[in-house]
Amino acid sequence: MMKRGIFFAVFALLLIVSPSWAFWGKYATLPLRDGVVSVPAADLEDGRAHFYQTELDGKSIGFFLVRDAQGRIRSAFDACDVCFHAKKGYAEGKNGLMVCNQCGMRFPIGRIGDEKGGCNPAPMTVAVQDGRVVIRAEDLGAGARFF
Numbered sequence: 091m092m093k094r095g096i097f098f099a100v101f102a103l104l105l106i107v108s109p110s111w112a113f114w115g116k117y118a119t120l121p122l123r124d125g126v127v128s129v130p131a132a133d134l135e136d137g138r139a140h141f142y143q144t145e146l147d148g149k150s151i152g153f154f155l156v157r158d159a160q161g162r163i164r165s166a167f168d169a170c171d172v173c174f175h176a177k178k179g180y181a182e183g184k185n186g187l188m189v190c191n192q193c194g195m196r197f198p199i200g201r202i203g204d205e206k207g208g209c210n211p212a213p214m215t216v217a218v219q220d221g222r223v224v225i226r227a228e229d230l231g232a233g234a235r236f237f
Contacts, residue, residue, distance in 0.1 A: 116179075117143035117152055127230070128222040129155060134163060139182040139199075141168060144230060149237045151230045152179060153214050155223055156199050159186065163223055164202035166211030169236035173209055177237075180211055212236060 120127040120142050127144045134140060139156040152168035168179035170190065178191035187196040188211060195209045203213045215229040 116141045120144045122146060122227060122230075125227045126224050128224045131163065131218055131221050131223050134223070139180075139188060141179075146227060146230050146234065149234055151233060151237050153225075153230075153233070154180065154188075154211075155216070156182075156188075156202065158200045158202075160200070163216065163218060164199060165214045165216040165223075165225075166202050167214050167233035167236055168211070169233065170209045170212055171207055174212075174236040 118141065120129065122144050127142070129140070129142065134155055134157040137157055137159070139154045141152065141154045143150050143152045145151075154166060154168055156164050158164050166180075166188075169177075173190055173192035176192040180188045181191055183189040183196055186199045188199060188202060189196050190209050193209055197205075197210060202211055206213050212233055214225065214233055217224050217226075
């Protein structure tokens with residue numbers, strides 16, 4: 091009986107302390123509506139990497155958005171040409187770096203989306219319209235092979 095009470099107490103604490111996206115996975119899920127997904131650009135003001143996923147043609151496409159030190163929004167698929175088979179993606183490291191969870195390579199946030207190939211995060215095309223970061227289904231589809 092005591093074990094059961096401890097289990098429920100720990101479970102309740104995790105639900106309270108952990109935001110649902112962090113507890114259940116690193117991605118916030120975005121719905122595809124009218125051929126686009128969008129995120130308020132203001133959500134990126136903290137300069138942290140934000141990870142998202144959306145369903146496209148039966149695949150869950152993962153990507154991240156981050157605002158660099160100059161205020162530019164950087165975008166990439168959560169995968170690269172080299173390590174995508176491992177399905178581990180990236181994590182935000184210290185000192186403005188994104189880190190490959192498979193091989194440990196580090197990439198400056200200020201270059202995300204500019205460089206492609208190798209273990210660089212695969213660039214993803216986005217647009218900023220009316221205060222929202224907008225990603226078209228076609229642009230998401232360009233990275234479908236990684237997932």
